[in-house]
Amino acid sequence: MKKNILISGLVATSMVIFSGCASKMEAPQNSGFFNCYEAFNNTSKFIGDTTELSKYKKVYVEDVIVISAIDDKEQTQSQKNLYKEISKYATSRLKEALEFKNSDKKSNNTLVLSGAISASEVHFEDKNWNQLSPLALGITVVSLNAYLDESARLVxxxxxxxxxxxxxxxLKLIKEIPISLNDDFLTLDDLKKPIDAWVENVASEINKGIK
Known part of the structure; x- marks a missing residue:
């Protein structure tokens, strides 16, 4: 059900188009964080072997990247501030959730975790939840309906x-928790629940490697 939210003063914004393995002329299906997405097939998936992690005791967590799909020149100051808040919150939560000892620098015997957060529009008729459309992490004339319809999800x-x-x-689509607006703009509070769910998923995958 759409929420009765008054949105005023919206201007047209340009969406950044991210491509995965590229050169195909088709709508993007991913954020562009990875160079290639063929192994994921646009579905949530873990690729790796946690048994290799047992020889490491420390992890260096890089600041989480926020892929807003809004061109830097089109971002408002409040949006820029929001992305900094999102990165800080997600990075801090990851450091708390991982059972490896946190390191303040990279070294040969240290794991390095780099992560990214973006938004995607889901299509409720898609029973497999793999028809994703990158969505602006913020309110634009393009993204507005997705947020009002609660079809916006964190990736x-x-x-x-x-x-x-x-x-x-x-790659993890947080399909159970929509990004719900509580005002006429996006805030960190709107994103905390899906971010926390993603962090829990990351921790459950990586902490298996601890011996």
Whole structure:
């Protein structure tokens, strides 16, 4: 059900088009965080072997990247501030949730976790939840209806690397928790529940490697 929210002063914004494995002329199906998405097939998936993680004791968590799908030149100052808040919150939650000891620097014997958060519009007739459309992480004339219809979802991605080798990759659509607006603009509070759900998923996948 659409919420009766008054949106005023919206202006047209340009969406950044991210492509995965590229050169195909088709609508994007991903955020562009990974260079290639063929192994994921646009579905939530963990790729890796947690048994390789047991020899590591520390993890360096990079600041979570916020892929807004709004061109930098089109972002309002409040949106820029929001993306900083999202990154800070998600990064902090990851550090708390991982059972590996946090490291303040990268080294040869340390895991490196890089992650990204974006938004996607889901289509309720899609029973497999794999027909995703990248969505602006913010209110624009393009994204407005998706947020009002509660078809906006968080997508979390990460890569876990060590010694120039990728040990694990993951893409997770938080399908159970819509990004719900409580005002006429997006706030961190609107995103905390789906971010927390993504963090819990990351921790459940990576913490399996602890011996």
């Amino acid at each position: 979390g991605e990460y890569s876990l690397d060590a010694e120039n080798k990728t040990l694990a990759r993951s």
